[in-house]
Amino acid sequence: MFTEKSQYQSHRKMNKVKNIFRLLPGLLFLLIPFLLFSENRKSETEIKVVDFKQLQPLLEQEDDTIYVVNFWATWCAPCLKEIPYFEEFGEKYRDRNVKVLMVSLDMRSQLETKLIPFIEKEKMKNEVILLDDPRFNDWIPLVDKSWTGAIPATLVYGNGFRKFYPKELTLAELEEIVQPLLAN
Numbered sequence: 001m002f003t004e005k006s007q008y009q010s011h012r013k014m015n016k017v018k019n020i021f022r023l024l025p026g027l028l029f030l031l032i033p034f035l036l037f038s039e040n041r042k043s044e045t046e047i048k049v050v051d052f053k054q055l056q057p058l059l060e061q062e063d064d065t066i067y068v069v070n071f072w073a074t075w076c077a078p079c080l081k082e083i084p085y086f087e088e089f090g091e092k093y094r095d096r097n098v099k100v101l102m103v104s105l106d107m108r109s110q111l112e113t114k115l116i117p118f119i120e121k122e123k124m125k126n127e128v129i130l131l132d133d134p135r136f137n138d139w140i141p142l143v144d145k146s147w148t149g150a151i152p153a154t155l156v157y158g159n160g161f162r163k164f165y166p167k168e169l170t171l172a173e174l175e176e177i178v179q180p181l182l183a184n
Helices: 004-040 052-059 077-093 108-122 136-143 171-183
Strands: 048-050 066-072 098-104 127-131 153-158 161-165
Touching: 048 052, 052 066, 052 127, 052 136, 066 077, 066 171, 077 098, 077 108, 077 171, 108 127, 153 171, 161 171
Parallel strands: 048 127, 066 098, 098 127
Antiparallel strands: 066 153, 153 161
8 A cells, every 4th residue: 555655756757767867968978978988099009019029020131221129118217218319319310221110018917007108198100019028038138138128238240330329318328329320
């Protein structure tokens, strides 16, 4: 048996449900642009993920190009400090047979959440690849026998020159290394 109180409560619940359904089209109207916008916000930046076996040929090319290969990560403060120098250097020497390759040592699981957003935020133009190979002890000495694995580190090679720099570099240092190689 219904009492006035239970009828009143039932009526209030029905009104709440009706109000929710009245608001639903408005909420959907507001949510659709957000959903469409977030779909369009997917990154256009694509990063090639390689293991060391795939990277190794890029460390041993024999042609008339000078290669500057920087090992870095988004979690490495000195690496982040030198990235603008590599970007400026890459832009300045792009038409002079110099190729800059930025080899990220970030975790593959953070590719979409950390690495790509960082690359886009910094507007990096140099080629970036992600080295995903947990066998550090195997491949580190193959890059350079003296390398401990600390980053940043840079390999410069080409035209009979090959030298490894296990430290942070400035734009002036990069130019000091590469300019004599271009004069030959």
